[in-house]
Amino acid sequence: xxxCLPVPVVNNVIFSLHLIRPSVLFVRHKSSASSKRWLQxxxxxxxxxxxxxxxxxxxxxxxxxxIDQKYKIFRSPYGKPLNVVDLGAAPGAWNQVALERCPANSxxxxxxxxxxxxxRGVSSMQANILSKRTHEQIRDFYRLSNREHQLxxxxxVEIKTDAGETIIVKENSMVQTEHELLEEEDLSTxxxxxxxxxxxxxxxxxDVVLSDMYVPxxxxxxxxxxxxxNPYYRMANTxxxxxxxxxxxxxxxxxxxxxxxxxxxxxxxxxxxxxxxERDEYLEKRLKMxxxxxxxxxxxxxxxxxxxxxxxxxxxxxxxxxxVEVFTKA
Numbered sequence: 001x002x003x004c005l006p007v008p009v010v011n012n013v014i015f016s017l018h019l020i021r022p023s024v025l026f027v028r029h030k031s032s033a034s035s036k037r038w039l040q041x042x043x044x045x046x047x048x049x050x051x052x053x054x055x056x057x058x059x060x061x062x063x064x065x066x067i068d069q070k071y072k073i074f075r076s077p078y079g080k081p082l083n084v085v086d087l088g089a090a091p092g093a094w095n096q097v098a099l100e101r102c103p104a105n106s107x108x109x110x111x112x113x114x115x116x117x118x119x120r121g122v123s124s125m126q127a128n129i130l131s132k133r134t135h136e137q138i139r140d141f142y143r144l145s146n147r148e149h150q151l152x153x154x155x156x157v158e159i160k161t162d163a164g165e166t167i168i169v170k171e172n173s174m175v176q177t178e179h180e181l182l183e184e185e186d187l188s189t190x191x192x193x194x195x196x197x198x199x200x201x202x203x204x205x206x207d208v209v210l211s212d213m214y215v216p217x218x219x220x221x222x223x224x225x226x227x228x229x230n231p232y233y234r235m236a237n238t239x240x241x242x243x244x245x246x247x248x249x250x251x252x253x254x255x256x257x258x259x260x261x262x263x264x265x266x267x268x269x270x271x272x273x274x275x276x277x278e279r280d281e282y283l284e285k286r287l288k289m290x291x292x293x294x295x296x297x298x299x300x301x302x303x304x305x306x307x308x309x310x311x312x313x314x315x316x317x318x319x320x321x322x323x324v325e326v327f328t329k330a
Contacts, residue, residue, distance in 0.1 A: 057093035062301035074101040081105040088213030090116035142205035204265040211256035211272040246277030270313040286330035
């Protein structure tokens with residue numbers, strides 16, 4: 001069967017029609033042996049098939065599920081909502097797990113150098129975690145969310161005038177006024193609340209920090225967000241070279257640890273992925289200076305041949321931790 005293509009016009013010159021067989025329209029590339037092996041592995045992989053069946057973004061979701069089943073990182077006393085940040089969140093598989101496992105009304109924020117579409121109920125931020133400004137933006141996000149929650153809980157207030165009349169100030173008008181004030185306020189320079197507990201909540205807002213960082217794919221579409229410390233010089237996809245992957249992994253783990261030190265509240269948890277190597281024992285020492293319990297864990301969902309592993313850190317020792325001491329003594 002033959003197909004007739006439309007008449008092409010270039011620079012007002014009409015080219016003649018050609019009858020082209022369908023096979024000519026496609027350029028066939030010979031698949032390499034490694035590509036065939038990868039495709040076959042994906043096809044036969046239990047977790048990859050289940051991820052598609054469960055409508056999960058990737059098989060990585062099962063790794064976090066297995067971590068939570070063992071260590072209960074999303075468990076909260078009396079079902080209190082949690083503040084969770086997911087570093088290296090794209091494409092959003094860990095967002096999906098956190099949303100499912102966290103108590104109702106928890107606030108989950110995904111942070112990645114690339115834009116991605118988070119699941120409904122999760123917020124996202126395109127930013128470079130190697131930038132201090134990103135840490136401030138995360139803190140501001142939870143600070144604003146906390147204030148908005150307080151405003152939404154306002155009730156109608158009765159005000160008595162000097163004449164003895166009672167005026168009911170409607171909640172909607174009060175909230176609108178407060179929202180206008182919040183929009184005008186610069187959160188990055190605003191003072192911390194006066195109440196002692198509010199200060200702790202504002203300065204160390206997080207209950208859980210998740211880090212699955214490893215792939216800064218070069219962005220070719222969408223809107224960019226330029227911040228300091230270009231990550232493409234420091235982060236890389238797994239290369240197959242164990243030493244290189246390990247070194248890159250340690251860099252990202254240190255970045256996640258700094259986020260936990262700066263933003264995680266006392267008693268909070270950190271889950272951090274790393275690639276095993278000679279330097280991971282020093283990372284473990286640093287983690288033990290910040291958390292009471294540090295566990296190495298390799299989920300069943302991680303491939304046996306992979307150097308990938310996780311540190312599950314529970315019960316942060318204190319709100320304030322001296323970063324200089326952690327990184328110089330460990």
